[in-house]
Amino acid sequence: MEDWGLPLNSPVPRAVVAITAELAANAAIHGRTPGRDFEVRLSLTATHARVEVSDTRPDRLPPPSPDTPLPPPGTATTGRGLLLVDAFATRWGCEQRTQLVKTVWAEVDR
Template structure:
């Protein structure tokens, strides 16, 4: 992120790290399918940093939109990580990419970073490629 002009101790990188850790953990715990992996992608534009985590269990979906009520942190046994994502992200959502793959994404506004470069650049950090096998 420093190569993008975002110091690691600034708000956006800290938010991106927290969101990426939560979404990757969710994919590893709740989204595994034997023989298939999950994928992490990070991108940066002049407006926002975006985290995307895809896994191969599309039937396990979070609430349909960020406006849907989240489970109560006092009574829910799962779903607490969505509070973290909701707290750090400017916007987030989840969509089916194919019949076999869902992608959970979150965006963080770059406005909080002050002098970050405003050009469009992107990097793709892929933990593991998703299998191209049929479901």
């Protein structure tokens, strides 16, 4: 982020770091296929920063409507990651890239 001219303590990098951590954790925990890794891509345009995390479990998709992730039961110790992504991202979604790969992406407006 600093190489892109964005100080780490400013709002966009903070959001991108939180989103990347959540999506990468989800890929490592839920998108894992033995012998295959996940991929993280970051990009920056004049209007937004974009995080893409691809994994090899297209059968495990996030909720169909990113506008309304459902919170877990109050006593659950997991299940809040996409709520955080939704809170930090300007927009986010999921795309099936191939039969074997899905990409969850999120964008943060600059």
